[in-house]
Amino acid sequence: MKLRRLAISEEGFIFDPETGNSYTVNETGLFILEKLRQDLSPEEIARLLSQEYEVSPEEARRDLEDFLEVLTRYGLWKEPR
Amino acid sequence: MIKVAVSGINAVDNPGPGLGIIKGLKEGAIPVSVVGLAYDAMEPGVYLTDLIDRVYLMPYPSEGEAPFLNRLLYIQEKEGIEVVIPALDPELPLFIDLEPRLSELGVRSFLPTRKHFKLRAKDRLPVIAEATGLKTPATFAVSSYEELQRALSRLRFPVMVKGLFYRAFRAYNSTEALQYFQSISAEWGYPVIIQEIVEGEEMNVVGVGDGEGGHFGLLAIKKLWITSLGKIWTGVTVKHPGLLEAAEKFVRHFRWRGAFELETIVSGEDIYLIEINPRFPAWIYFAVGVGLNLPERLLRAALGEEPERDWEYPAGKLYIRFTDDLVTDLDLFQRMVTRGER
Known part of the structure; x- marks a missing residue:
């Protein structure tokens, strides 16, 4: 998985050693990336997000989907089949 | 000394x-x-x-x-x-x-040998691409107005108009393409290269071939900032397995001797070969800075010594050019x- 090769700093700076691209994410983005790297499913991550940030499960899922869409656009994540 | x-x-x-x-x-x-x-x-x-x-x-x-x-x-x-x-x-x-x-x-x-040197002509790129598993942008070598029109009819604008060895312009319509075709042919002769533009990450590899199919080190980088002349101003080291593998195939297949630079555009899984230079690039100090002293290794090879072959380097090292x-x-x-x- 492409996400595994990324170098991710605690401050949310991400470097892709294969493409040389770098990105920044906020605390929530960092939280999601960490969970994705632990092979958690989007459903599980949405549940954890709603608990961690005290938002409704629907809102957490919507925000997560937005973020995953961005990751997909940058070629960093693919929806598991 | x-x-x-x-x-x-x-x-x-x-x-x-x-x-x-x-x-x-x-x-x-x-x-x-x-x-x-x-x-x-x-x-x-x-x-x-x-x-x-x-x-x-x-x-x-x-x-x-x-x-x-x-x-x-x-x-x-x-x-x-x-x-x-x-x-x-x-x-x-x-x-x-x-x-x-x-x-x-x-x-x-x-x-490099004379034969190696000739590989740098842009109409030879498909030969190298085939040997290395790389792709090349659709390329037409044209020597007349008719051939230019035929090439343009098969490509979508913008296109690159290049000399066989030097000069490259981006043409957005046929008037511009004709203008560049004329200025390049006047300066550098025929053929002029008409090439599809491939969008992607500009990545280059520098290395020194040993002339027997092996090498004394490779370094892959991505250009982050370029000047208006297309020259690197800042860059970052990358570890792109496909690109490094292609560079090793290139050295092995042609038994490359001496310094070389491969210029590529990486677009998803596809790697397009754009240019090959039979010498060190101007950013060669980048290799020295990350611990691969390729100039020194080349010097040792020239002196008949066996240079080091270890080429482990870190991804994510930055190169900054500056004026003085x-x-x-x-x-x-x-x-x-x-x-x-x-």
């Missing part, structure tokens, strides 16, 4: 590789004394006396082999050069042809103009 002659000391907006090579040599374990080969008295390297001990003006390679060799013989007599590292495309065919004679005189080098100022007396310029040397 090994005396090494290096050319390409024109660190200008389109910089030659010479200063990067020299910085690498100076940082290496072999003590060197550097003789710069310049083509103009104003080349910045002429004035960098800490890096370059002596400088000689060279005749342009276009003047032919005889004046070029005569000048080298004169320099050899005065300096006793042991190794020459040419760094500019136009002089390479002369150094390649003169390699046996210079070697007899004690001037050694580690150069120097103030000096007219003395050096005067010597270069009147005597052709300093």
Whole structure:
């Protein structure tokens, strides 16, 4: 998985050693990336997000989907089949 | 102390590789004394006396082999050069042809062969691409207005209009394409290359082939900032397995000897070969800076030693080019103009 090769700093700076691209994410983005790297499913991550940030499960899922869409656009994540 | 002659000391907006090579040599374990080969008295390297001990003006390679060799013989007599590292495309065919004679005189080098050198023509890219598993953008070599129109009808605008060896322009319509076709053919002759534009990450690999299918190290980088001339200003080291594998295949297949640079565009899983240079690129100091002293390894190969082959390097190292100022007396310029040397 492409996400595994990324170098991710605690401050949310991400470097892709294969493409040389770098990105920044906020605390929530960092939280999601960490969970994705632990092979958690989007459903599980949405549940954890709603608990961690005290938002409704629907809102957490919507925000997560937005973020995953961005990751997909940058070629960093693919929806598991 | 090994005396090494290096050319390409024109660190200008389109910089030659010479200063990067020299910085690498100076940082290496072999003590060197550097003789710069310049083509103009104003080349910045002429004035960098800490890096370059002596400088000689060279005749342009276009003047032919005889004046070029005569000048080298004169320099050899005065300096006793042991190794020459040419760094500019136009002089390479002369150094390649003169390699046996210079070697007899004690001037050694580690150069690509004539056959290798010819691979850099842009109409030869498909041959290299096929051998390495890389792709090439759709490319047409055109020599007439009709051929140009035919090529344009098969591509979508914008397209690249390139000389076989030098110059590249982006044309957004057929009027622009014709204009560039005419200016390139007037300056560089035919054919002119019409090429599809591939969007993606601009990544390059530098390396030194051992001439037997192996190499003395490879480094892959991505250009982050480029100048209006397309020259790298900042870059970052990358570890792109497909690209490095293709570079190893290239070295193995052609049994490449000496320095080379592969210029590519990486678009998702596809790697397109855009250009190959049979010499070090101007950013060669990047390799030195990340622990791969390729200029020194090339020097060792030229001296008949076995250079290191380890080429582990970290991804995510940054390269920053910057401008600098120097103030000096007219003395050096005067010597270069009147005597052709300093």
